[in-house]
Amino acid sequence: MTITIVSLLDQVLNINLPTYTDYKFFSNLFESNDKGEILTIQIANKEFKFRLSMFDELSKTNKECLTMKSVFDGIPEDSRFLVVPNKIDDTIVLYHLRQEVDKLNGITGIHSNLDKTKYEIALLYYTQNFSGNTKRRHYIGEPNKSNRVCRFCGKQIPIVSFKNTSHAISESLGNKSIICREECDICNERFSRTIEPDIANMLSFLLTIHSIHGKNGVRTTVGENFKISLDESTKGDSSVGTIKIQLNQDLPTDIEDFFKEQLQLNTSFLKYIPQNVYKCLCKYVVSVINKQYLPDFKGTIDWINSTTKYNKLPFVAIGNAQVKINAPYLILSVRKTNNYRYPYCFALFAIATIAFAFIVPYTSKDKFRFTTSNKYATFQEMIQSWYNGFDWSFNKLSSSKKTYTPIDFTINIPSECKLGRDYFIVNKNI
Known part of the structure; x- marks a missing residue:
């Protein structure tokens, strides 16, 4: 059984009861009715905060209990929160629950950014959010390899294997945490050489200049007449490093004229099939x-x-x-x-x-x-x-023909930046 905790905190807590201990533990932690059933509405009063010490012994064998205790401890004292059966991951349902928590705590004046029409449409859908930047991995699918069926080819062990880590979203785009257990090694390898390179090529320039860390660090974007990379060795407390732009062209005598020109980068090396991106x-x-x-x-x-x-x-x-x-x-x-x-x-x-x-x-x-x-x-x-x-x-991303996206841009150097201090121009032929 899974329960969901919704409070005044931004974080929603999902607890799989068998993973931590039995139901009795949580029925002792939370207020219950005469039948021993956990009440939906709870109060984070001093008595509840004192009962959090129950986690201390449990944390000796399950370190995640310390995190759970920390979340409960962070709920504002004497505020009301909800304990709801099942794992709630529908964004709209969670929105309702958060509104209910606000009402229980006398919070008014918070208005939805959805007008009536948007809200009615939203209610038509079951909505989930996935972020590739969470510290803990989010696994999708069957934990037991022997019971897994590949979502894409329908095969299972021993016809296919599930030895490799299959990122649900391409690791080249910066996904570190969302893992699909139900993608076999054959399909994983096939996608890595067919459709996934297309979206990486299409977005290559953005991935580089915005320092998105993929499988092998920040991607270097290479074209016929340029190379753009990130040098993280110069990274300071307030920067991501130094963007290096290497151009295969002659520089004008007056370097200021160079910065006024629009750079035309030949990206024909970065071809992709639009439909493969889709x-x-x-x-x-x-x-x-x-x-x-x-x-x-x-x-x-x-x-x-x-x-x-x-x-x-x-x-x-x-x-x-x-x-x-x-x-x-x-x-x-x-x-x-x-x-x-x-x-x-x-x-x-x-x-x-x-x-x-x-x-x-x-x-x-x-x-x-x-x-x-x-x-x-x-x-x-x-x-x-x-x-x-x-x-x-x-x-339209219907085409099956290779194409590429031209890149034209201008380098704008702020007037307060000084050549030789804040930026450098190096002629490799000298």
């Missing part, structure tokens, strides 16, 4: 989604596994963020009703300063493919309304 984004969704939904995504999985050829797919919204996102962040929504006006599953994926909002195609719970403007318009309006912090453009 496939990779949907592969992330299949990797993390609750197992109960997987049968609805058979068509999606077949498409991800297929040889890439032109398919008319929904537009993908690509947005520019105002702030840097240091690790991959995925928001996944699955429709709970039969309101076919809205897609069965859509997601938002963000890293560095870019975000993708996309419909997961080929599910069995969609009546429409959302490839025509009138069907897609509802989703487009929803994305622009919900995530108005992004500057969105709507793009």
Whole structure:
């Protein structure tokens, strides 16, 4: 049995009771009714804080109990909190519970950033958030290898093996913590040489200049006439290091003229197939989604596994963020009703300063493919309304032909920065 603790703290605590001790331990920790059932509403009073010493003995064999005790100890004294059965990971349900905690503690004046229409749409969906930057690994799927079935090929031991660590989101994009147990070694290797390099190539420049740490550190972006890398040996307390830009071109006599020019970088080495990027984004969704939904995504999985050829797919919204996102962040929504006006599953994926909002195609719970403007318009309006912090453009990622994204930019050196102190220009031929 799992219980969820919702309090005035930002952190929501999920406790798997058998992992720590028996139910009796927590029935002694929390207030219970005459039948010994844990009450939903609890008070973090002095008596409750005193009972937290129960964790001390337990922590001798389970160090995670110290963390749990710390969370409980951090709940404001005399405030009310909720103990709810089951693991609650639906963002909207948690929103309701947090609102209830606020009411129990007499907190008013907090308004939702969802207007009535947005809120009604939100209620249609079961929503989960996944962050690739948490200190603890988040494992998806069956812990026992002998019982695992690969989500992508449907095979299990001994036909396939599960020896390697399969990152649910590409490690090259900075994911360190979200692990899919149900991706076999064969599929993992296949994706690493087919669709995953495409999204890494598409985002290479952003991954470098925003110092996103992948499997082998920060990616070096190399083109025909340039190389951009990060030198972390110069990293100080307030910096990420030194960005190095190597150009294969002659510098003008007046170096100030150089900084006024727009640099045109030849990125033809960084080719990618647009549809493979779309496939990779949907592969992330299949990797993390609750197992109960997987049968609805058979068509999606077949498409991800297929040889890439032109398919008319929904537009993908690509947005520019105002702030840097240091690790991959995925928001996944699955429709709970039969309101076919809205897609069965859509997601938002963000890293560095870019975000993708996309419909997961080929599910069995969609009546429409959302490839025509009138069907897609509802989703487009929803994305622009919900995530108005992004500057969105709507793009076709249906092509199966290789392409690349040209990079033109200008180096703006602040007037207070001094040549030879804050930045350096080196001619390697001298």
